[in-house]
Amino acid sequence: MNGIVLNLVRKDLLVLRWYYLFVALYALLFGLIITKGTFMLLGALPAVMMLVIGSGLELKNRSLVFIGSLPVTRGQIVRARYATALVFTAAGIAVTVIMNLINRYALGREHGFSGLMIAFIIGIVLFFSAIYLHAYYWLGSKGEHVALGAALALIVLAAFVMSGLLGGIYGSGYELGARLSAWPPVALGGLVVAASALLFVLSGCISYRIVQRKDLGT
């Protein structure tokens, strides 16, 4: 990753400034107070929220015109946005881990936290980012709400499916989950991460091609 892409990622992070407070409040509320059955979404939603809010701010301020006027290429703009999604994914995982540690060691509560859950969080966020960012670059400002609606519906669906699978693995969810429980967790987690990462990379490549031909800020 070159310096220009890093500067663009830095921009995406700085632009959110005060919005991190919402994420912190969300994490406190659903990580410490209302904790029942929410741990997977606890990690995934902050990442998704940051991605959506950042893109929303860009559309609201017509900032793609500003970004496009900087000494950057269109390829760098797309690469940076996908790299930012990875940073948000890492932040989501960090929130989950921190909240789990607080619950376990400070409050003495157990939440069935596992490496597989982390893999599923990565899967959900990369899956969402792949769909949302692709639609964002394809439909632009006119279709941003459609993109957001579709991506959110998919993420909720994905979260339910993955919760069901996790439940199955731990004895209370889908039959498929029960069957998957025979798999080593590392293999199952690896499969989820690899599949979502493949979709994410594919989405990035298609978005890159779209942005090469597209008028920025429309």
Added chain:
Amino acid sequence: MNAIEVRGLAKKHGSFVLGTLDLNVRQGYVTGLVGPNGAGKSTLIKLLMGLSAAGAGEIRIFGEKMPEQEAGIKARIGFVSEENTLYEHLSIDAMRSIYAPFYKRWDERTFRECLHRFELSPRSRIRLLSKGMKMKLSLAFALSGGAELLIMDEPTAGLDPVFRREMLDILSGLMLDENRTILFSTHITTDLDRIADYIVFLDQGHLVFDSSKEDLFDRYALIKGDKEWLDRDVRQAFVSIRETGAGFEGLVRDRGEALRMFGEDAIIETPTLEDIMYFTVRGERHRAESRS
């Protein structure tokens, strides 16, 4: 030497077609891009900035090809858009911390001087600035990045006369640096009367002329006279004519020919840019109606 060279440029956007355009922006001068609303000024600027993808043709800036060399080229350009595209919820200082790292030649001292001169506080939230102040802020950013070429899309649109005049004074001051080039679009021709050296005139996506202001004022003439003189041959000498109860006024492209045609009988004046724009657009529309 040209800062910008455009050859065979074309762009289709819905039913609007820009081009085919060939034009130059001379280095070290102020070039005004003028034309009525919808003429294609903003589309051309977006193409120059790499914000829009061209359908055909070639753009060279500082001799380098766009968009192939766009990052290197844009590092030497300061862009000021008509609408604010900065993040409104941020303070000026926060915006600076985002903007500055992209420019190797960023000059913090220039930025602070600009803020001081434009009476902008680094702590001010961009959302709370007036349109004129936002325009000044955009200019401060553009100048502090060490821009050799300023591309400005309607920088004076929507500003009150005092602010507009002040902005033009700032731009005039910038031209004391002989290496700096300014291209700015406007439909307010009096702005160009004040500071432009060259005029590029677009109408309905087509280039009407790309010429120095002096040359335009030497060539074009505004003729006022009696309607009785307007026979078929005389009418053809005009770009277009406006007839009133008292007589007529019309624009000719060749002052010398007008002098030969009317001698001292008619009033022959030097037109303003607004006259040239008005009569040219009117003539084009009239000819288009006649054809259809």
